[in-house]
Amino acid sequence: MRAEAIIFDVDGTLAETEEIHRLAFNETFTHFGLDWYWNRPLYRQLLDITGGKERIRAFVANHRAPDGPRALEQVAEMHAAKTEIYTQLVAEGAARLRPGVLRLITEAKDKGVRLAIATTTSLPNVEALLQAAFGMPSSSIFEVIGAGDIVAAKKPAPDIYRHVLDELRMPTFACIAIEDSRNGLDSARAAGLPTLVTPSIYTSHQSFPGALAVVPDLDTPPVSLDTIAKWRAADAGW
Ligand SMILES: [Mg+2]
Structure with a gap:
């Protein structure tokens, strides 16, 4: 059957945003006088933790970060500053949609397929990206945007997908999720959603058991x- 709604992850799926997040984190650390630098191999590890505040806390807990206790007292302020830096970079055009994303979204809108977002990133990040990438407010494209701290348990917990499904008032079998990471796949699958995976630069080393299909991007x-x-007709599970 044809999907009646598509639920997109944001970071790594709509655009390769993780490198911009990494730069924004590093700039924030400098701003707060912390001698921290997240290089790419370290950030790849840290991406196992979803949510920016949670990622900072995990870094302090697991990497003997200098000034860790002081930083933990300022996590909320640091995260707010990082969001400001990130949204500024994105507004300046740092993120571009991945191949095929705009084409599939355009086809879906033309054919009356509903569109939604399920992400662990903060709402201002999502809105900045969508405004910059599509040149219009996110609400004119996506009917439901589930973002950030709206649910307590972030991916790989299924909560954010359940929230979006509730808002859409759609059964899982009528929807499809599109994700780039194992955490995202596990979250969508735990909510009962067939899930297409387009691995990104930071997740290409991961495995994706249970995915409906795994393709390099939406144009390949x-x-x-x-x-x-x-794909759904060929997959007996769906
Ligand atoms: Mg992602």
């Missing part, structure tokens, strides 16, 4: 509503 091969319907 060109993924349309028909393609998704064929």
